[in-house]
Amino acid sequence: MDKCKDLDGLVIHNATEPFIDQTFFYVTELSKGLFEGSAAIVSPDGHTEVLTSRLEETTARTNPALEVNVYKARKNRVELLSQRLKGLKKIGINYNELTHSTYLNLVKAAPKAEFIDVGAIIKEVRLTKTRDEIALLKKAGKMASDVAKQIPDLLKEGVKEYEVAAEINYMMMKKGAQGPSFDTIAAFGANSAEPHYTAGDSPLLKKKFALFDFGALYNRYRSDITRTYVFGKATPKMREIYETVLEAQLAAIDFIKDGVKGGDAHIMADDVISATKFKGKFTHSLGHSIGLAVHDGGLLHPSADITLKAGMVFTVEPGIYVKGYGGVRIEDDIVVKKNGVELLTTAPKELLEV
Secondary structure (H helix, E strand, O other): OHHHOOOOEEEEEOOOOOOOOOHHHHHHOOOOOOOOOOEEEEOOOOOEEEEEEOOOHHHHOOOOOOEEEEEOOHHHHHHHHHHHHOOOOEEEEOHHHOOHHHHHHHHHHOOOOEEEEOHHHHHHHHHEOOHHHHHHHHHHHHHHHHHHHHHHHHOOOOOEHHHHHHHHHHHHHHOOOOEEOOOOEEEEHHHHHOOOOOOOOOEOOOOEEEEEEEOEEEOOEEOOEEEEEEEOOOOHHHHHHHHHHHHHHHHHHHHOOOOOEHHHHHHHHHHHHHOOOOOOOOOOOOEEEOOOOOOOOOEEOOOOOOEOOOOEEEEEOOEEEEOOOEEEEOEEEEEEEOOEEEEOOOOOOOOOEO
8 A cells, every 4th residue: 555655554444244344354465254343554664453353353363464453342442443543643544435433433542633535545556456366356257157157057947036046156155155246136037127136036937038147255356247148049139139238248348458448448338239229228337346345446437537457357247228128238357458358257158048
């Protein structure tokens, strides 16, 4: 976190689940544990100290580079924090992930300090992944890809969305994932036209789309893949939708490399879709950065002024959504390279009629 060197310290403070700042794990390099109510204090020279409860002490000590201090009870947390922040005048905090009550505890612990929001700096630093991070993302991507290859075997007439979603989660964990990256989406028929649908009890019927959006969580790093299938024989309209989305994704992937604008990649995909009868049916950004969080801070969209750099990891996921009929999304995770990309998810994506 070199860009925070003008501070006396950086404090990343967690609240309770789900308000856990993933930057805590970025600076501590801890891959296990929950660390509710815990704080990481990073000094300008990179020394990192963890303040945590006895519940997390053993896990915290798995990284020998960390200084670990343990509070015995919740009421002692602010007192210990006050001791560790004594004398610090300029303290960086991440407003993007800080609850109000946690902020008030920080103010109470260091009433004379100036708190400076470094959320934008944290976002920028986390956007470009290290070699070790990319290795973990590649592993998570392989788990999801391997499961995607097995999904067609699960598709039987009448099977419910939640049944397939459960099987996907189970198969990822059988391959070594700690769990799903996020709530697995399984959407049949018209439900596939809702990008953030939650798997329900709709049965799978013939000549309908079956869309699956899921990812594997591995050592805190995440993958995110979407594959859409046709159950039965595809109609000409279904085929046209699918082939348009695939063309848009391949065009965007071919465009992406070090130095280009992320928003221009979105425009590239949108132009492909807008040249067809499905203009206006691509309703979200082309993709998002991914890492310790599913949405890790960056977007492939003109509204986000991001110049892509080697080592950044994004999803590329154009879609066409026709309300009341169905939708297609094809999503892969990519690492930006100097002259192109490396795919982290590799499951087949040609139109498959199951």
